[in-house]
Amino acid sequence: MTRSTKSSRAYLYVVFTFLYLPIFVLIFFSFNKSKSRNLFTGFTLDWYRQLFQNEMILRALVVTLAVAAIASVCATILGTAAAIGIQGMKRWSRFTVMNFTYIPVINPEVVTGVSMLLLFTSLRYFLNFNMGFGTLLIAHITFNVPYVILSVNPKFRQLDNSLYEAALDLGCNPTQAFFKVILPQIMPGITTGFLMALTYSIDDFVISYFTSGTSQTLSIAVYSMTRRKVSPEINALSTLIFAAVLTILLIMNFKDIRSENSKSGLKKKGAERI
Amino acid sequence: MFKAKAVSVPYLIWMAIFIIAPLVLVGIFALTDAEGSFTIENLSGIGRFTPVFARSIWLAAIATAICLLIAFPMAFAISRMSERRQNLFLMLVMLPMWMNFLLRTYAWMSLLENNGLINRFFGLFGIGPFQMINTQGAVVLGMVYNYLPFMILPLYSVMTKIDNSVIEAAQDLGASNGKVFSKVIIPLAVPGITTGITMVFVPSISTFIISRMLGGGGNLLIGDLIEMQFLGNSYNPHLGSAMALVLMVIVLFTMSITSSIDSEELEDMLI
Amino acid sequence: MTKRILSFIFAVLLTMSFFVSAETEYETDISYYEKFKDQNITINVYNWGEYISDGGDDSVNVNSEFEKLTGIKVHYTTFASNEQMYAKLKGEGTSVYDIIIPSEYMIARMIKEDMLEEIDMENIPNYALIDDQYKDLLHDPDNLYSVPYMWGMVGLIYNTSMTDEEIISWNSLWDERYFGNILMFENPRDAFGISLARLGYSMNSEDPKEMEEAAEELKKQKMLVQAYVMDEIFNKMEGGEAVIAPYYAGDAITMMDENPDLAFAFPEETTNFFVDSFVIPKGSKNKEAAEMYINFMCEPEISAANAEYIGYSTPISAAREMLDLDEEIMAISYPSVEVIEKSEIFRELDPEINKLMDKLWTEIRSYNESANDWIAPIFILSLFLASITIIVVRAVKKKRSVQ
Numbered sequence: 013m014t015r016s017t018k019s020s021r022a023y024l025y026v027v028f029t030f031l032y033l034p035i036f037v038l039i040f041f042s043f044n045k046s047k048s049r050n051l052f053t054g055f056t057l058d059w060y061r062q063l064f065q066n067e068m069i070l071r072a073l074v075v076t077l078a079v080a081a082i083a084s085v086c087a088t089i090l091g092t093a094a095a096i097g098i099q100g101m102k103r104w105s106r107f108t109v110m111n112f113t114y115i116p117v118i119n120p121e122v123v124t125g126v127s128m129l130l131l132f133t134s135l136r137y138f139l140n141f142n143m144g145f146g147t148l149l150i151a152h153i154t155f156n157v158p159y160v161i162l163s164v165n166p167k168f169r170q171l172d173n174s175l176y177e178a179a180l181d182l183g184c185n186p187t188q189a190f191f192k193v194i195l196p197q198i199m200p201g202i203t204t205g206f207l208m209a210l211t212y213s214i215d216d217f218v219i220s221y222f223t224s225g226t227s228q229t230l231s232i233a234v235y236s237m238t239r240r241k242v243s244p245e246i247n248a249l250s251t252l253i254f255a256a257v258l259t260i261l262l263i264m265n266f267k268d269i270r271s272e273n274s275k276s277g278l279k280k281k282g283a284e285r286i
Numbered sequence: 287m288f289k290a291k292a293v294s295v296p297y298l299i300w301m302a303i304f305i306i307a308p309l310v311l312v313g314i315f316a317l318t319d320a321e322g323s324f325t326i327e328n329l330s331g332i333g334r335f336t337p338v339f340a341r342s343i344w345l346a347a348i349a350t351a352i353c354l355l356i357a358f359p360m361a362f363a364i365s366r367m368s369e370r371r372q373n374l375f376l377m378l379v380m381l382p383m384w385m386n387f388l389l390r391t392y393a394w395m396s397l398l399e400n401n402g403l404i405n406r407f408f409g410l411f412g413i414g415p416f417q418m419i420n421t422q423g424a425v426v427l428g429m430v431y432n433y434l435p436f437m438i439l440p441l442y443s444v445m446t447k448i449d450n451s452v453i454e455a456a457q458d459l460g461a462s463n464g465k466v467f468s469k470v471i472i473p474l475a476v477p478g479i480t481t482g483i484t485m486v487f488v489p490s491i492s493t494f495i496i497s498r499m500l501g502g503g504g505n506l507l508i509g510d511l512i513e514m515q516f517l518g519n520s521y522n523p524h525l526g527s528a529m530a531l532v533l534m535v536i537v538l539f540t541m542s543i544t545s546s547i548d549s550e551e552l553e554d555m556l557i
Numbered sequence: 558m559t560k561r562i563l564s565f566i567f568a569v570l571l572t573m574s575f576f577v578s579a580e581t582e583y584e585t586d587i588s589y590y591e592k593f594k595d596q597n598i599t600i601n602v603y604n605w606g607e608y609i610s611d612g613g614d615d616s617v618n619v620n621s622e623f624e625k626l627t628g629i630k631v632h633y634t635t636f637a638s639n640e641q642m643y644a645k646l647k648g649e650g651t652s653v654y655d656i657i658i659p660s661e662y663m664i665a666r667m668i669k670e671d672m673l674e675e676i677d678m679e680n681i682p683n684y685a686l687i688d689d690q691y692k693d694l695l696h697d698p699d700n701l702y703s704v705p706y707m708w709g710m711v712g713l714i715y716n717t718s719m720t721d722e723e724i725i726s727w728n729s730l731w732d733e734r735y736f737g738n739i740l741m742f743e744n745p746r747d748a749f750g751i752s753l754a755r756l757g758y759s760m761n762s763e764d765p766k767e768m769e770e771a772a773e774e775l776k777k778q779k780m781l782v783q784a785y786v787m788d789e790i791f792n793k794m795e796g797g798e799a800v801i802a803p804y805y806a807g808d809a810i811t812m813m814d815e816n817p818d819l820a821f822a823f824p825e826e827t828t829n830f831f832v833d834s835f836v837i838p839k840g841s842k843n844k845e846a847a848e849m850y851i852n853f854m855c856e857p858e859i860s861a862a863n864a865e866y867i868g869y870s871t872p873i874s875a876a877r878e879m880l881d882l883d884e885e886i887m888a889i890s891y892p893s894v895e896v897i898e899k900s901e902i903f904r905e906l907d908p909e910i911n912k913l914m915d916k917l918w919t920e921i922r923s924y925n926e927s928a929n930d931w932i933a934p935i936f937i938l939s940l941f942l943a944s945i946t947i948i949v950v951r952a953v954k955k956k957r958s959v960q
Contacts, residue, residue, distance in 0.1 A: 020363040024375070027360055031382050031434070034393030037403060041396070049396040049796075050403050067621075068633075090297050097294020109298070115305055120492030120537060122509045123530045126516050127308030130315060130523060133648050143649040154304040157297065176288050186288070194288055217388060217495070222517065225649050226601050226634060234388045236635060238395070238499065240606045240788040243613075250389045257384040265377055337925030400798050417737055419798075420784045502784025503743055506922050514922070519744050520915035521644035535941045542944035542951075 035254060042247035049242070059248040066245060072233035075145070079220075079229065080213035083152035088206045090153065091160025092198075098161070099168045116155045117162070124155060125222030132223065143225030151223040152213045159212065160205030167201035315527035328528035335511060335529070342507040343536070345422060346490035349429035353437040353486045354479065356430070361441035361478075362471065365448070376442065383435045391428055391499050398424055398500065420502030428496035429486075436485035444478035445471075480544035487540050492533055508533050589682075590853070593846050594628035600655040600843050600850060603642065605833070606635040606788040607808065608658065608707075610866035617862040623853050629846050637787040638744035639663040646672065652840030655847040660831050662746065664703050665696035665905030667836065673702045674837040680848040683855035691832055691872040695904060703834035704851050707807070707869035710892060710900055711747065711829040714794060714809040715801040718818040727755040727824050729801055731774070736781050740793060740802035743785035745918035746903060747829070748775060751803055754827040760901045763910045772917040776924045785922070794819060805831075806889050807869030814868075821889050823896050830900035832872070864890075 045054035063069060098109055116124055128151050132143055141147075171194065179189040217231035224232060237246050319325045332339075364375045382390060397403050398419040408414035418424055448471065456466045472479075494509030503510075508529060510518075515526025602620075612618030620631040636642040639659050643666070646654075651672050659667065667673050678684050684704060691705040715724045719738070722729070730739055730751065742748045750760040752771035762768060783799055791808070793799050795815040809821040835851045837844055853859060860876035863869075870890045871877055882890065906914070 020359070023359060024363055027356060027434075028378060030431070031379070034390065034397055034431070035382060035385065037397060038389065038393045050399075050401060050406060090300060093293040094297030095294075097291050097297070100289030100291045101294075109294075109301075112301055112305055115309070118488070118537065118541060120488055120509070120533055122492045122494060122512050123312070123534055124308075126512060126523075126526060126530055127312045128304070129516060129648055130311040130527070131304070131308040133523075133650075134311060136650050142653045144653065150304060154300070157300070161297075171288075173288065186290075190288065190290070211384070215384075215386065217386075226603075226632060226653050228634065231386060231388055234386060234392075235495070236606070238388060238392045239637065240635075240791065242392075242792055246389070246392065250385070250393070253389065254385055257381065261377055261381060261384070265373060334920055335923045338923040341925065399796060401796055417783075503786065503922070504779065504782055504784060511919065511923060514919060516648060517641065517644050519638055519640040519644075520919050521640065521647055522915060522919075523648070525919075535944075539940040539944040542947040 035250070038247050038250045039254065042244055042251045044244060044247075047244060049244075059244040060252075062243075063245045063248045063252075068228070069230070069233055069245070069249065072228045072230045075148075075227050076214060076230040079145070079148055079152055080210055083149055083156055083213050084206055084209035086149075086153045087156035087209045088160050088202060091157045091205060091209075092164055092202050094157065095161045095164035095168065095198075095201075098165070113158045113161055115158075117158045121216075121218035125151075125219045128154070128219065129222040143223065145225075145227045148220060148224045148227055148229070151219050152216065155216070155219055156209035156212060159208045160202070163205035163208065164198055164201040167198040171197055312527045312530050315524050316531050319524055320522075328525050329531070331525070332528060332532055338506050338508060338511055339532070341422075341505065342491050342509075345426055345505075345507070346429065346487050349426045349433070349490045350437075350483055350487045352426070352430050353434050354482065357434060357437035357441055357482065358475075358479075361438050361445050364438075365442055365445035366450075372446070376439075379435050379438050387432060388495060388499075390432060391496055394424070394428060394431065395419065395499055398427075419500060420504060422501070422505050424500040425497050425505055425507075428500045429490040429493065432496065433486040433489055436489075437482040440481040440485065441475060441478040444475050448474050484540055484544045488537055491536060508536075590627045590849065592627075593849070596628070597630075598628075598843055598846050599630040599632050600846050601632045601634070601653060602656045602850065603634055603636060603654045604656075604658045606637055607791065607811070608635070608833075608867055608869075609633075610862045614866075616866045617859075619854070619859055619863060622859070623850060626853070627846075627849060629843075629849070631850070639746065640744050643667070646838065650840070651838035652842065654838050655841045655843050656850055657836050657838055658706050658833050659836065660833050660903065661694060661696040661703075662903035662905050664834060664836055666911075667838075668697065668702055669905065672839050674839055674841055674844060675701045676704060676835075676837055676851070677844075677848060678704075680845060681852045681855065683852045686855060686857060686873050686875055688872050688874050694832060695902070697834075703836050704855065705832050705834045705872040706854065707864065707867070708830070708832040708872055709805050709807045709869045709890075710823065710831070710896070711751075711803055712806050712809065712821055712823045712889075713801060714804050714812060714819055714821050716794070716797060716799070716816075716818050717820050719797070719800045724801060724820075724822050725825050727751050727803075727826050730803060731755070731778050731781070733781060735800050737783050738800040739778075739782050740784055740786050740790055740799045741778065741782045742803060743787050745914050747803070748918070748921075749914055750829050750903065752778075754824075754901075757826075760827060760829060761904045761906065763907050765910070765913055768910065768913055768917060772921055775921045779921065779924055791815075805869070806892075807867050810868030810886055810889055823892065828900050830897060830902050832902070 041049060041052070042059055043055050043057070044052050045056045045058075094113075098106055101109065128147075132147050135141075175193050175197075176189055179193045180186070184192060215231070216229075217235065220229045220232060221235070228236075234246065234249070237243070316328050317324060317326065319327065364372055364379075367375065395402075399405070400415050400417065400419070402419070404418065405415040408416065452474075453466055453470060456470050461469065491507070492509045493507060494513045497503075497505055497507045497510055501507075506514075512526050512529045512533070514520055515522045515529065610616045610619045612621070620633055623629065624631055636645065639662070642657065642659060643663060646657075646667075664673070678700070681704060687705055691708060692700055697703045713724050713727075713729065715729075720735070729735065730741065742751070749768070749771050752774045753762050753767060754760050756767070756770060756774065758764075758767045758771070762771075784793070786793060786802070790802055790804055791812060794802060794804075794812045797816065797818070806821065809819070813819045813821065835854065837847050841847055854863070855873060857873055857875035857879065860871045860873045861879040864871040864876060865880055868886075868890065871880075877891070
């Protein structure tokens, strides 16, 4: 038994080295004095300074955060309303709507991206608009909504209907009953959906690539940077993102442990990408 | 029973315009030419790209298999830990996933180059340099690296449900470790395996970044080909749409054998 | 180092021309550039990657100088090839951008497809500074749509520490000794141009047979090619990742600056001579501001700063005179008449030939020695049927188990 624990531990270390080595190499070379990506010549923080002066990156960061925030709020509202409505549907219409809802989730991102591009291209024959922030936002809302619906739906299945009936019996009108009884019960699903939408938007590259027009998100800026003369600014950027993600996860994990609800919380994030 | 069908109307409209209409457009574009008249040339001409389709399926399949091989023992090991350690290790699995996908792939670029760190390391022992970047192996590596967590997580979530007593019972009944694995653990993990396969295979087969960054443009995948027709060097959205349709068929097939299209299951996984 | 010195000189010159000597030569300048101040205008500029002096290595940041001078904001994005830019414009519409800088053959195509606005040369006083040989060119015979930005030629860049041979011909790109060490253009026009020239045909061939033949050669070459690149070439050549690649002379100079082992040569065969020009796409919302930008870029000091930084050749003599280049670089940037005479400028091709080229290019890129054309359709058809069967069978089973 102890031998097998030892070997399994060794195995875990190997896999984690595989997962983390590239990231640590990136971080390490963000402090490199020269531009070389494989010879360390001395310590410097210059690349961080340059990063904060790089207007393209800063603007991209603003666009990314703005799109993510607006898109996930819209998607949450639209998705929650949809989930509520779908709940009341008959079996077959429910089935149909849900199947269409899965499309953006299971379709390869490239296909979603080009299909949206085709839509915007075709719409431009009739309407006068430019591709840019607006189309980017629409695309993000579209691929975010299903995640909200998928995380709110199960909460309805767990819903205790008698509470709602009781509220009605006690004199609430349906709207009041909804806000007082149902909404609190589905709230955890809404929060999960919102967080998932937010993460997706921040992380998305492929769909943004096809729909962004002139506006650049961080992912697109990174893409154009990796295609050109690569500057260690990109390493500095990676380090900062890694640090930010680590902090967020640590805080969340800490909270999770305290609320003793840690396992389900992690799983939510885990199945993040279907 | 609480009912409010009307509130879903905005979403239904949204869905019709932004989910259904674009897919219909893909179909229309695939079946027309630049002048707008009907043709099946785009679809029947797909045969010219057989090597790309074969390569995509092949590389994605290899990557999926490797992910499964690495992830299975890993998920099992994590699922047998104490609750606190499970959380810690799950977090460690997910942390790289939260980092930008392009940055992760970029990291491998600098490692795999001819003058990269790995070849320098080999050079210390007087071996190499090996041509690693711009090969199919590098593309597979990129897929494995990026999508490994998608395999570990669903496997882990079914394995935590396997009670230790089940395993012990099998051992008490005289099953060897190998038998326990093949007769108890693997059958119980099947739902996780199928989910994991879909979650790795679908993004692998449709990627165009990994092959571009690590494959040097000589190892095109379906995704690259589609991108080329829309925003790349040979503009032809009609041919691109036909390719997108074919890609959807392949995904549909993967879905149908792994049955992840089952809605309730998908929801269970999410929550 | 030279860049730092130049940027200093530039700063002095800029001050002089705009403020000190304002009364003489550039009298109208300040008022001209201040027209849109405080109007909060943004122009979208779409340019090649690595094709402007951007402030790196202590050079001048041309765009921010423009912003400071005029109060117009520049939203600057980049593309990797003419074809990619064209695809983006076709998909997303031309009115997204105010300024684009394509090459001559693409400009001809865009004029033909009515994608460009006529430029009002009255608004670009500096147009007079552009040398005559870059005007009245075939793609824009009446100079209605384009203002030249830079010109240059294509040649071969190679790493002298990895080969002893003196590279003098396109044939080296097909040389088996360089297996896995060749980089190739990732855009059809340049790749086909080279293949055609190597076969002794015109780079502007409109003969489908010659195109097919060139495509065959490119397929053969694919075996030897390590990667198809555009802007990625900088890292790869500077880092010694490959031996030889065809590329634009100006970028070759930039790469040679970083890695002294690199050398550049014009092939003995025909090569491509190109002129990249500013154009204003149809529907631009800030046409006059865009013209102001073009004029600014044609200021000799600015053109010199750009030429210095990107290594390409400026069509403005006044700017060229400001450059202090050594002979070796001079021979690459401003090659002798003999070299230029041997070169060919890309012409807009017949749409049918363009289509053929796109088709062949996609084929080359997906080419693989051993494959049959009929496997994929049959395979996919059977996949489709199989998945439907599985879904149906499953649905039936489910129904039964429910009953």
